[in-house]
């Protein structure tokens with residue numbers, strides 16, 4: 001119940017925050033509109049009774065009343081439509097921002113691998129427009145209910161028995177509710193397939209997949225799969241729509257029976273002298289109005305319930321984000337500078353929903369101020385270890401201790417403020433060059449000197465130097481005046497972004513240089529390592545992940561991972577003289593390099 005209330009207030013709040021005057025005006029106008037139908041029917045009754053009685057004054061008053069209502073109706077409809085569009089458009093912006101904040105801000109990355117989360121978010125994305133429609137749905141439903149009550153009161157004034165029409169209206173609403181439930185069930189049952197369908201569409205139309213699609217001739221296969229997924233989704237949703245349409249037909253029959261019944265009843269009353277000719281006209285008008293009111297109540301009721309369903313999903317997402325962001329019971333601030341370093345003790349980790357440990361009993365000391373390389377085959381667990389150190393995930397067993405503090409006790413956002421680096425799946429931020437680099441430290445976006453220092457450290461000065469408007473160049477050819485960069489140039493900007501942040505405690509470079517050749521990568525990491533050692537007073541730990549041993553060897557400590565376990569630790573010289581896995585892999589790579 002609390003969630004329902006929260007869902008309602010949150011989504012109606014979008015409208016009142018985005019366009020408060022328009023939202024209030026829309027609701028007020030809907031109230032007026034709801035009373036227009038019954039008022040016109042009542043005016044008709046007064047007019048007919050006055051005509052039958054031959055009284056001019058009440059006839060003139062009734063005519064003036066009807067004319068004023070009709071004129072008011074036309075004007076109000078115009079403004080009401082304007083207000084409703086305005087509220088919808090502006091609420092959509094607020095709702096979108098809320099979704100971006102929620103989805104992008106959830107602690108860690110675990111949710112990106114949970115199917116319950118993904119399905120729920122998929123449904124919210126699919127129906128995100130509904131989130132903006134709460135003012136509309138509430139105003140429409142409120143107006144329909146008010147019209148319903150006004151119609152019922154007037155019917156009861158003619159004869160209480162005519163309230164049977166109201167009972168039929170309730171039946172009609174129950175039918176509409178069932179039809180709405182069918183639509184929600186169909187949407188939920190097909191969420192995963194719909195996600196697949198959209199994924200296939202994205203892969204088939206997005207630029208990054210363009211090369212592989214053509215080289216491997218994947219388009220027909222993608223189309224077949226897209227066709228299959230679409231059929232599954234559309235079949236299920238069509239079936240639900242048909243069942244809803246059948247319920248709609250039943251609803252229409254119920255309404256028709258009510259309409260005929262009411263007219264027969266008032267005619268019998270009139271013949272019995274218990275109703276005036278005006279009452280007959282009134283009941284005919286009200287019976288027609290009741291049909292209209294019922295269909296509006298059903299339509300807006302359905303819209304309201306549908307919007308509430310999406311709003312409840314939003315609340316689910318809010319709660320999910322709140323739970324994920326639960327502050328540590330006994331929070332500890334990250335150290336100002338590292339003095340001891342980071343200790344991992346018996347760390348074991350499984351990805352959500354998997355029983356298989358990808359890291360097992362990992363114990364490791366990363367001394368303050370050190371440069372550490374992580375090496376190992378594909379799937380050895382290097383990136384997973386980096387993710388734990390960045391606090392994207394929490395270990396299932398064991399601890400990560402940062403200068404005596406358990407990483408769990410350091411609030412995530414405070415820890416991440418002190419972590420920086422660049423990752424394999426870095427983002428091409430298609431902003432102006434200064435923003436693309438500066439997003440990691442927004443206060444420096446306007447500071448050319450600081451930006452140039454970061455660019456220099458990433459050896460990216462020439463990249464920006466070659467741009468038509470330097471740091472102010474718009475990046476990305478999807479924009480009218482945008483300039484595109486090569487993969488290697490984007491990577492250098494990503495590195496500069498990672499090197500911009502001041503005072504990091506941990507700098508991770510998780511294969512961010514795959515688009516660069518081995519010598520360039522070596523030269524770059526050599527630069528990073530020397531800079532890291534020069535600034536070792538702050539105790540910053542620099543972690544490099546690379547498959548190139550020529551790069552890995554320059555670290556103070558090399559950690560060799562194998563199947564999620566640590567196989568060897570030591571300096572290059574120590575590991576070479578030990579003659580173990582590292583020495584073997586190093587020799588293989590050096591020979592291959594010499595032979596090439």
Ligand SMILES: Nc1ncnc2c1ncn2[C@@H]1O[C@H](COP(=O)(O)OP(=O)(O)OP(=O)(O)O)[C@@H](O)[C@H]1O
Nearest residue numbers: 113351354358376377378379380381382383384385
């Ligand atoms: N999000 C995920 N969900 C489930 N399993 C995952 C996920 N990411 C990685 N894994 C699994 O964890 C294991 C370790 O992966 P990880 O990415 O840490 O390896 P890696 O050493 O960095 O490999 P590479 O050199 O290929 O980048 C792999 O078996 C991989 O399949």
